[in-house]
Amino acid sequence: MQLIDKLSILADAAKYDASCASSGAPKRSSEGKGGLGSTNGMGICHSYTPDGRCVSLLKILLTNFCLFDCQYCVNRRSSDVPRARFTPEEVVRLTVDFYRRNCISGLFLSSGIIRSADYTMEQLIRVARLLREEHQFRGYIHLKTIPEADPALIEEAGRYADRLSVNIELPTDASLQTLAPEKDVKSIKKAMSTIYTGQQTVLNEPRAPRFTPAGQSTQMIVGADQTDDSTILHSAESLYGNYGLKRVYYSAFSPIPNSPKSVPLAAPPLMREHRLYQADFLLRSYGYKADELLSGPGDLALDIDPKLAWALENRSIFPLDLNRAEPALIARIPGIGLRTTKRLVELRRQRRIRYEDLTRLRCVLAKAKPFFITSDYHPQQAEVSTLLLRDQLRDRPQPQQLGLWG
Incomplete structure (x- = not known):
């Protein structure tokens, strides 16, 4: 050959x-x-x-x-x-x-x-x-x-x-x-x-x-068996803790030609793989625990990311005052990442944080606004029900563009 x-x-x-x-x-x-x-x-x-x-x-x-x-x-x-x-x-x-x-x-x-x-x-x-x-x-x-x-x-x-x-x-x-x-x-x-x-x-x-x-x-294959996301994340957490792994990779099962009957005939939603990667990043970099992301058996939500899901489950913590809150909690606000948290902490040593600062730091304000307070901003969504807020913030499918001939 x-x-x-x-x-x-x-x-x-x-x-x-x-x-x-x-x-x-x-x-x-x-x-x-x-x-x-x-x-x-x-x-x-x-x-x-x-x-x-x-x-x-x-x-x-x-x-x-x-x-x-x-x-x-x-x-x-x-x-x-x-x-x-x-x-x-x-x-x-x-x-x-x-x-x-x-x-x-x-x-x-x-x-x-x-x-x-x-x-x-x-x-x-x-x-x-x-x-x-x-x-x-x-x-x-x-x-x-x-x-x-x-x-x-x-x-x-x-x-x-x-x-x-x-x-x-x-x-x-x-x-x-x-x-x-x-x-x-x-x-x-x-x-x-x-x-x-x-x-x-x-x-x-x-x-x-x-x-x-x-x-x-x-690597863990997702969707080749009936294992739920909770079990997958707890397994990943154990591997990180026991063997110092740099990464756990998740691969959505892909049906192959002449697959045996012991495996599914259809692939799982690719969004499931994506949500597991997001949750894994929270485990590795943000200090979340698997029990926080999924407290019981089941799968991660497909229509909202795991960080937002946790924030909605723990609304009693929010809204956080960015001028007083602990950095570890600020980093748990949806739409605010680790780098932005560090910059906010540095900024508040010099002066009080204002709403425009988050705009300047390019936070994802569409998701973050219900969860923080600044010296000149208090969210109106604080009184909105969790179900309504979830519906407002969930990821919506992008409309497909029609081709030239419809």
């Missing part, structure tokens, strides 16, 4: 993995003169760093052959999709060639499991080692970790990769046993623990070798 044909198959096969991002990757240019690649390069946008830079990544599988038969996976053993396999040297050649054409700044490499977990992990590591040691590649490398692999191999991968990810795939042990019985929850969490331990070693021993400086991530 020609290399271009392999690339067509294995790039398409990798599109289902959402845990592809370069956030937190450090500069490597200080490690020595020369070398290929740059974490900070610009090009075709595949992912964003925390400060908004675009980072383009070659996102492929080493192979889509797989010993496992996970029911939600297009590359499962029983699937009849076209198959292909790269050699490690071919992946290195593609990565270097694409970089030299200014198409990419890094590599995201995953794989189906072939022969054994250890053999597959060795092949992934070989790609990273060749890039780093033979080609002096300084760009970003994200390797997907095979959970069942020997911990020593995972530790070796962490010395070459900027980020490692171990996909937990489904948020409950029961669902994983039903849809992917060959996967083992214990081995997944053991792999996460191995990575976390390596990271802590670097933090505690300044002279320790570099180890996954961009951290680890995971």
